[in-house]
Amino acid sequence: SLLVLCGRSPPLRVSLFPRVLLGELEAHQDAWPFLLPVDQRSVPGYRKVIRRPMDLSTIRGRVSSNQYPDTEAFLSDLALVLDNCERFNEDRSEIGRAGLRLRSFLERRWAQLLQQS
Ligand SMILES: Cn1cc(C(=O)NCCN)ccc1=O
DSSP, X not given: OHHHHTOSSOOHHHHTHHHHHHHHHHHSTTOGGGSSOOXXXXXXXXXXXXXXXXXXXXXXXXXXXXXXXXXXXXXXHHHHHHHHHHXXXXXXSHHXXXXXXXXXHHHHHHHHHHHXX
16 A cells, blocks of 8 residues: 555665664774674773673674664664773773774764765
């Protein structure tokens, strides 16, 4: 019926934006600190300071198993990765700088994708 044709779910290409963005983040040269969960045994203080650890492989698993109810839940896990990084690392450290550069890329790239929606 017409309702099916003008359904409220986002157009297919828009619903693929998270996968497009995640693939580019995983390939980004500044993603290396964020690809896997921080090893809490080898990073003193991490477990106490960071209450909700998050990383790109965990997000990839959730995307692949459709665990995100909406795009906002996906974006909020991405923000958590970078917020944790800013909380735990000095801005001028290697990892701190990588986090700031990756966040800048993420924000610019997401805005670009939205212009295509
Ligand atoms: C995001 N993040 C990563 C590390 C780390 O050591 N990652 C291993 C890189 N090979 C330490 C602190 C931190 O906030």
